[in-house]
Amino acid sequence: MPKDHGIGARSKRREDVRFLTGTGHYTDDMAMQGQTYAVMVRSTVAHGKIVSIDTSEAAAMPGVLTIFTGEDFAEVGGNPAGWLIHSRDGSPMREPKRPVLAHGKVRHVGDAYAAVVAETYAQAKDAAEAVAAGTVIEELPAIVDLAAAVANADNRVHDEIPDNLCFDWGWIEDNREAVDAAMKSAEHVTVLELVNNRLVPNAMEPRSSIGEYHPASGEYKLTTTSQNPHLTKLLVCAFVLGIPEHKLTVVAPDVGGGFGSKIYHYGEEALVLAAAKKLGRPVRWTAERTESFLTDAHGRDHVTKIEVGAKKDGEIVAIRTTTLANVGAYLSNFSTATPTFLHGTLMAGPYKVPNVYVNLKAVFTNTAPVDAYRGAGRPEATYSLERAIDKMARELGLDPVEVRRKNLITPDMFPYTTPVALQYDTGNYQATLDKALEMADVAGFEARAAESKARGKLRGLGLSTWIEACGIAPSHLVGQLGSRVGLYDAATVRVSATGTIQVMTGAHSHGQGHETVFAQVVAEKLGIPEENVEIVHGDTSKIPFGMGSYGSRSLAVCGSAIDRAMDKIIDKGKKIAAHMLEASEGDITFENGSFAVAGTDKAKSFGEIAFSAYVPHNYPLETLEPGLEETAFYDPNNFTYPAGAYLCEVEVDPDTGSVDILSFTCADDFGNVMNPMVVEGQVHGGVVQGIGQAMIEHTAYDETGQLLTASYMDYAMPRADDVPMVTVDHSCATPCTHNPLGVKGCGEAGAIGSPPAVVNAVIDALQRGGYAHVTHIDMPLTPSRVWAAMRG
């Protein structure tokens, strides 16, 4: 019988009660006494010199309180990159300043160069138009195309960076010669050039920030849509505005989705704080949807050439990739880590490949900044690899399933160190592959294909065997690699006198379900009801300094910190119990919420121990402090490595190029699963986002740097009828060996594993249907693109 409580139970998401009944508490919902409204004045050209800004007309308009321009922030700091990358020649990356407001030049459509604060939103909008009308910007040629950006030394996004190159990175540079040699002597080399299409994150809730300042105390408060409030606080205080860190509280309340885009600190957050101080009144700003399209950090945008050297039997001997990665106009906080250490390190995939080398050039363009988006670097690596291996199998006349099987790392090889510096601790890639093949009834595919053919349709099957690295750590290693932050996390477990519990976590839930799942973890370990556990997150004045939620780290890192804090609670509880039960501490056991003297029936419940801790009448005060509250910081000693096999079955309409995704099957290894329902939901969501990227989502700039897909009229998001039922399984679990919960993380898997499975399926359908010349189509596989490819 399935559990109905604690770890492994399908506990219903407690946060959904408020989300589904309209009682969530989002930033823009919060009304403040005396509040004012900020509207940003944004560039309508992609690249231009700011000649003059005349704010006099706007300043005289009704309700206008103050106007800022880039000049006002010229003396404060910039928004920094969180990871220092060194180029192959040892030189540090180029880091242009990212100011609060553009100063001197505007560098992408939507780049804010001024801001108006007024009594009402409409007044601020009107005045912002007047500021725009009073501004002279001399338009410069836009730098949009990646290859042209690097080739043209005269046209510069940042005047001090001649070739628009942020860095030229090799991973691992010492591998280069061996990889070149192995490629040269390989019996077969498959070459594939592909584009990983740029995406707009499209969180349902647009970014929103409220700044407050209290002159009497000098304290600031920022309420904002953030995935990591402590990080935002650190950036605002230490790098941008110079506010003493103890004088700023950052609160990220209910946040309606992030997918990476709300990891980063944005200029609007600094603006509302500076404006609140100037005015002594709360200042609020909320993005309109168009602003979200123009200014949220975008995702992906790689142009890659991948080469796979193989023996005739399909054994891979070398992998080499050469990539241009778009970082946009400015370096967003993790824009330099995403295409490097979250991408190049995954280029061996789940395969025992002896030689791997990755070269990646990060390029500035006059487009919105690009940063981590669900999967972050790992989808790009997986897509390149899984597409190229499929193509290699086809070129060698081999079965794509068998080629993968031949190359997969086998269970006896763990721990396995790849040529690109990761050490996979555990896994069983054969098991997930076999499971997926069984679940998708691959044995019955030929019969289904024949049935499709009878209806004039082309059926195809696509596979990807993917791996990712989650819970990026440990801090000392990432520090050596250039990270400017630690990647531990923290939790405080506060037991009340009556035995109920508050957990203050450094994780931030913006849809994931932490409030439910973390409570299950606590309830299981302490033997108490889930409903006696409350999870507190998002308020830097309440929670310990944690690093927030991204990279599928919440359970693996933050959950482990909670587990460690509970260890301390139990240890202290044993001391209290030993005193109360007049036994030695070593004889106390803790099980099912009961502290007992081993081998006797003497016991105290968790609640009795908690009460004694706060009403310490019968308590070892001479050796033990009262109270029952513990904090733990947890710094993992490795990444976690979720992996799996995804199968996609499609039908192509040869008359129109339309693709119908008939089924999508996922066999995942996430290690131990805390709440199967929540995990399934995460995989469903991730797969839908991956299908979106593969099939319809596309961010297009024209040659002048105008965003062509700046609304839902042109940017297609997947809807329910665009996706099939997604069948998921996570029974092939190999628990993580180095964190206490044995968990690996599941948030990004679906978005990582699915795009190559979809594209492989469509190529398979076309190949089977007689379109032998179609060996690749760049995403998204819209009907128009598929039809054009079929036409040749």
Add this chain to the structure above:
Amino acid sequence: MYNFEFAKPATIGEAVSALSSEGAQALGGGQTLLPTMKQRLAAPETLVSLTGISEMKGVCLSDAGEVCVGGATTHATVAAEAAAHYPALAALAGRIGDPAVRNRGTIGGSLANNDPSACYPAAALASGATIKTNARDIAADDYFQGMFTTALDEGEIITEVRFPVPEKANYQKFLQPASRFALVGVFVAKYADGVRVAVTGASSDGVFRWTEAEEALNGSFTKDAIDALSPPDGDMIADLHGSAAYRAHLVKVLTGRAVAAAG
């Protein structure tokens, strides 16, 4: 959105009078106009809502057997009430946008706007419908004059659209994946005096009749008759969602499918 005045007249006469003032703009269901105003791309001084005029709402049959749809009738109402009389028209209405759009958007609003990717223009043109206004009757063949351009004069209101009911008809719509407007839509209607084929979504001139297909179908109302044709020439739209050649190809494919589906 900028500030504006709002009027909601109860009769066609009051509406015509309200629209005669400078800067006045008729408002149907607002499914195009309101988003445009929210983006500050339109700034009418006065919005004159036509949704309070009861004589402009509903679906009925004329003595001549035409389906008469009031100009302020929502798509959802047409989908429900025209189903018994003109199933292809009702099916078209039932696939415009999503339920929210269908319960706000009106036939008069759609035809007055004449978006080159809208569905209703294809139905009106293929049916040889009559666009009745407060001032006159306009034949569909004279009404559509290029994208976002119609024969309507300033302040003229579509009060009713009369659709002759064909023997057979079908509308095939190929969705633009983002907006779910028609990337291409083809309405085929077979009348006793001939077949009419109207295409929306494809041409930069807006909705048009594919006369070669009409001639071929007059000879033989079969998909095979279409298969023998080349895709239509003309100034096809080319954008992110489809090339001109792709749109032309889709016109042919969808026409064949519409004929097959019409039976």
